[in-house]
Amino acid sequence: MSIYFDHAATTPISDLSLTALTNQAKKLGNASSLHSAGRSVRKDLEAAREEIAKAIDCAPSEVIFTATGTEANNLAIKGLYWKAVKEGKNLVITSTFEHHAVMDPILWLAEHEGAKVIEIDVDKNGMVDLDKLKQVVIDNKGKIAFISIMHSNNEVGTLQDIAQIVKVAGDIPVHSDCVQSFGKVELSFKELGLTAATISAHKIGGPLGVAALILKRGLDIEPILHGGGQERDIRSGTFNAPSILAFAAAATESASQFKDRSVVVRKLKQSLIEVVEKNVSDAWVNGDQTNSLPGIVSITFPRSDSEGLLLLLDSEGIACSTGSACSAGVQRPSHVLLAMGLSEDETTSTLRFSLSHSNTIAEIEKLGAVIASVVERSRAASGKK
């Protein structure tokens, strides 16, 4: 029986979501069509939009469906930039440990569109330096296009104080990648006062290939995809009604369950940490565990090699992750862990375990039974001292 500790990469689709997906897939009609078949699908789709809006506490018109979280991040970042640059603002503020789907579009803007970028450091616990952010905002009054800082980190799970960041930002637009947080912790777009937020279906038991940018009402940004203008003229492409309905089913399910689930998942994570620390005495956990997602934990096994750890755990039927993988599958030191002060060797000795409510104590005990010998073999192979 295989054990899956990689729910932050993707998590199984829930029964409710799968039913919504297959039921809708059987239904004929393009939601943009004017005839009754089209209108019927449109009705389902708008109800789904309302469900998702309710789950993240925003207005339905603020939900812009996209194909992926990466697309939503690109749309927000490039769109907000192109809007601001018309007003002479070309400075982008972000953190040193964003997901590549945020970091890379910002770097692209710097390389191709003349953006200036300031990255705010994070401390060893993975928390953004708010004093530094305050200073940067004061020093660059009138020049800042937007701020993009993730709600929670995908590798170490730390939760940022986004409300405080929005407060510091004042009238500067703030975007936050909420992909890992949505459906796992309390999250209100309205209360946080964000300008834009990214959420995705497949991290919460929805299907792959559907996500959303939550974008403040009345704010028009430049699209990336031009065409039929289906989503507020900001995102074009035929409505993916089956996936959107399945996304809504998963969002509603998560919204009603996350409080209970998070208690269970956090306990499981604590057990996992204890089991690892008992069997590998010099292993350590990266990042603050108080302000963190219930299910994500990053653990460094010094002098080991995470590729070897992953291979050996995989052969024991245990799936976890080394962090974000690059396109060629070659492991590079994690910029997230480097930003938190780990050395290159330490970053490549680190694994991410991400749990869901479907994991069990028995699975964690199985990890405990093999982890010591796996780490020992990986150390022998790593050549690290």
Added chain:
Amino acid sequence: MKKLKVIAAMSGGVDSAVAAARAVDAGYEVVGVHLALSSNPQKYRSGARGCCTIEDSHDARRAADVIGIPFYIWDMAEEFHKGVVENFLSEYQSGRTPNPCLRCNEKIKFEAVLDRAKALGFDGVVTGHYAITKESPTGKTLHRAADIDKDQSYVLAVLRTDQIEGAIFPLGDTVKTDTRKEAKERGLFVANKPDSHDICFVPSGDNAGWLRERLGSETGDIVDQSGKKLGEHKGAYTYTIGQRRGLALTVPDPTGEPRYVLKIEPKSNTVVVGSHDALAVSTISATPPTWCGVIPELNKTLRGFAQVRAHGAALACHYKFDGTNLIANLDEPVFGLATGQALVIYDNDRVVGSGTICETI
């Protein structure tokens, strides 16, 4: 009995894919590994060249999936650069012509990968090389492949006995056309992928240009054997012993005979040219010797065959080991032999040993 666990090194080509599949059939527990040898793999370069492109790693992954084995990419870029690319450059700088495939087998596939595999609890490394290993009372021995046109024992002869012990070559008894046929039958997409020929880290195939970029192109004299200047070159190391074309000599040979590169002298940055006869080599010294099996008795002259280049002929010879060098005296001279290449001695089809050619007479 517990299954033996092996790593299958998968380049993304047809040979290593079929080798991995055969290892599964033979009862091994197989894990496929693609070696990332460049820290900056060129995206979607023609799949015909080399084994370190992103396209190749995708092909390797797809083959592993079809075979039904786990697959990982191991980053060996640093080891490859140190053990193969730097050696390649320094050998050229010293006026020798290296064989990087041989170094890659010695330092990467059967050292870095094999060592790592063993440390992780694996018993050996499977590759798609065409060569045969046989059990003998003194340990495993290395032999030529059944398909003599594809035989790769020459580029493996540099392996020590302990490396051969950890090596598994499932294709040794097979002819290449059958490998392709089998790949097709197994549903492997790479069945018709062209063979790689060039040096994998010189993507353009322009070896001289690649060397010039890295080593500069300082001009120097092209001279005859008496030292008389006949022309100028643009970087001595871009020439190969036995090369005839591209010399652009300004002084014609009095006899009208074509002239060939005889020697490259990096210190004086000089290229020496002369007649075809002057290329003849009868005695070859190579060092340091690696023995695939029993070490020959010191200074005892033995009969065997010498091979001096990949896919070169087996040249009848007497050979001996003088304590430092492996020395071969050829029955018939060979022409245009570069130092830096490997001298491999065979006892019929068995590899006796090898060394890097340091002197030719």
